[in-house]
Amino acid sequence: MNHSNSELMMTVLMTPDKANFIGNVHGGDLLKLLDQVAYACASRYSGKQVVTMSVDQVTFRQPVHVGELVSCYASVNFTGNTSMEIGIKVIAENIQSQIKRHVNSCFFTMVATDQSGKPTPVPTFTPNTPDQFRRHKGAELRRELRRHYEEESLDIRQSKAILESGKS
Numbered sequence: 406m407n408h409s410n411s412e413l414m415m416t417v418l419m420t421p422d423k424a425n426f427i428g429n430v431h432g433g434d435l436l437k438l439l440d441q442v443a444y445a446c447a448s449r450y451s452g453k454q455v456v457t458m459s460v461d462q463v464t465f466r467q468p469v470h471v472g473e474l475v476s477c478y479a480s481v482n483f484t485g486n487t488s489m490e491i492g493i494k495v496i497a498e499n500i501q502s503q504i505k506r507h508v509n510s511c512f513f514t515m516v517a518t519d520q521s522g523k524p525t526p527v528p529t530f531t532p533n534t535p536d537q538f539r540r541h542k543g544a545e546l547r548r549e550l551r552r553h554y555e556e557e558s559l560d561i562r563q564s565k566a567i568l569e570s571g572k573s
């Protein structure tokens with residue numbers, strides 16, 4: 406796979422229409438931007454239509470201010486059969502001072518779909534550089550944790566259903 410296709414950078418100016426009730430950029434606007442970046446990165450890499458399957462914990466460590474430039478650095482970290490983990494690092498820059506802050510990092514799982522909306526295979530991503538190896542290793546661990554979480558959640562839902570059926 407051509408690795409130049411596995412990374413993407415998108416920069417957006419934070420205009421006043423994105424402000425929340427206290428004048429900083431609304432978290433929902435940032436989430437929408439991150440979803441668009443993950444979509445573009447995954448779709449360009451795979452050459453396929455993709456949908457968002459899941460988003461790992463997103464933590465807004467610092468507010469983003471109206472007037473700042475927000476740059477999203479996205480990379481394909483890992484591919485399964487039909488899914489891709491896209492990691493995104495978000496940097497906010499004050500335009501006048503040019504001071505940059507790392508405000509957020511997050512991980513999206515995007516699934517490639519065919520014409521009927523069913524999952525379809527993606528090209529395998531093989532890491533080449535030290536950064537890619539590091540991200541790939543982290544992504545494998547997160548994939549395992551997601552599977553474990555799904556299984557535990559299912560167990561909890563099933564136990565709850567059994568308990569509730571015993572009440573009546």
Ligand SMILES: CC(=O)SCCNC(=O)CCNC(=O)[C@H](O)C(C)(C)COP(=O)(O)OP(=O)(O)OC[C@H]1O[C@@H](n2cnc3c(N)ncnc32)[C@H](O)[C@@H]1OP(=O)(O)O
Pocket residue numbers: 440444455456457458459484485486487488489514516518522523524551555
């Ligand atoms: C760009 C956008 O905003 S799109 C709008 C928001 N997203 C959507 O509407 C998507 C709605 N969801 C769907 O249509 C379906 O769930 C699909 C097409 C994504 C997946 O269909 P399913 O039949 O559930 O797929 P399936 O069980 O085969 O799993 C597909 C992949 O998702 C992975 N997956 C399953 N559950 C999870 C999870 N909780 N977290 C991360 N990945 C997961 C699977 O491991 C598999 O990847 P792999 O093939 O690389 O191993």
